[in-house]
Amino acid sequence: MDWRLKFLSAYRSVNMKYCAIASGSNGNCYYIANAADAVLIDVGINTKHVELRMANLGISPASVKAIFITHEHTDHIRGLAVFCKRYQIPVYITAGSYKGSRLHLPEHLVHIILPNATVRIGTLTVYGIPKYHDAKEPCSFVVSDGATNIGVLTDLGRPCDNVKHVIRHTDVLLLEANYDEDMLESGRYSFFLKNRIRSGWGHLSNRIALETFVEHRTSRLRHLVLSHLSGENNSVECVRLTFAPYCTDIKLSIATRYQETELFDVSDLFAPSVVGFDELSLTLSKDRQWKE
Ligand SMILES: [Zn+2]
Numbered sequence: 175m176d177w178r179l180k181f182l183s184a185y186r187s188v189n190m191k192y193c194a195i196a197s198g199s200n201g202n203c204y205y206i207a208n209a210a211d212a213v214l215i216d217v218g219i220n221t222k223h224v225e226l227r228m229a230n231l232g233i234s235p236a237s238v239k240a241i242f243i244t245h246e247h248t249d250h251i252r253g254l255a256v257f258c259k260r261y262q263i264p265v266y267i268t269a270g271s272y273k274g275s276r277l278h279l280p281e282h283l284v285h286i287i288l289p290n291a292t293v294r295i296g297t298l299t300v301y302g303i304p305k306y307h308d309a310k311e312p313c314s315f316v317v318s319d320g321a322t323n324i325g326v327l328t329d330l331g332r333p334c335d336n337v338k339h340v341i342r343h344t345d346v347l348l349l350e351a352n353y354d355e356d357m358l359e360s361g362r363y364s365f366f367l368k369n370r371i372r373s374g375w376g377h378l379s380n381r382i383a384l385e386t387f388v389e390h391r392t393s394r395l396r397h398l399v400l401s402h403l404s405g406e407n408n409s410v411e412c413v414r415l416t417f418a419p420y421c422t423d424i425k426l427s428i429a430t431r432y433q434e435t436e437l438f439d440v441s442d443l444f445a446p447s448v449v450g451f452d453e454l455s456l457t458l459s460k461d462r463q464w465k466e
Pocket residue numbers: 198199202247249250329402
């Protein structure tokens with residue numbers, strides 16, 4: 175489907191907040207909000223831990239207006255059923271991801287979306303970004319208040335044009351840096367699993383994430399949060415050493431599996447630059463049809 179992603183920068187906003195409640199190959203949950211509305215992207219740790227970590231950050235689960243699910247892998251949906259039912263929060267999910275999840279959520283909470291959907295949640299707009307990953311119908315999301323764009327890009331098989339487009343148009347970017355190529359190669363994973371991870375349908379290595387980031391970042395970007403680190407084939411230190419030399423002019427954070435990040439506030443960053451946008455047709459080639 176032909177699709178146009180328009181990220182408008184009509185005014186400067188200063189009230190968006192965001193954090194990783196959990197990030198890593200064992201569980202993912204990201205929170206993005208402005209003063210009026212809040213959304214979660216994925217609920218991949220159990221509800222008790224989501225609640226504990228939200229409490230640490232001073233966030234009320236009841237303030238979440240919608241949950242967006244990137245794909246059906248367990249590290250993205252583990253806590254979804256309990257959390258959405260407990261707080262009666264609508265879930266936005268593609269047909270393929272919902273089918274793949276094998277979850278049976280209350281009908282009134284399920285909103286089936288296309289992977290390139292644009293959804294308004296109060297004053298926020300959430301853009302679906304189709305991606306390559308070994309799931310049925312996966313997508314990433316960009317959350318915007320019309321001025322500040324916050325992108326969450328994890329579980330990326332490859333840095334396709336959609337990924338590059340998002341990097342060029344975000345003020346805050348949560349980007350996967352899943353594995354160190356040498357650690358994966360020499361690690362204890364099976365040959366099959368190693369190849370699954372680096373197949374173009376698995377995850378981004380530190381090197382590919384860095385190359386893509388360096389090539390496509392613009393002066394607009396103010397905060398890079400490296401995310402979805404492998405517990406087996408990566409380390410915070412390795413990621414920091416890889417990226418820090420290229421992030422001297424922006425804020426750099428690394429989300430870990432062990433605890434939530436701080437609740438970041440856009441107003442603590444440099445004022446967003448008002449830039450235009452290039453309209454780009456965001457499509458994926460035919461091999462990106464979802465698999466039965
Ligand atoms: Zn994942």
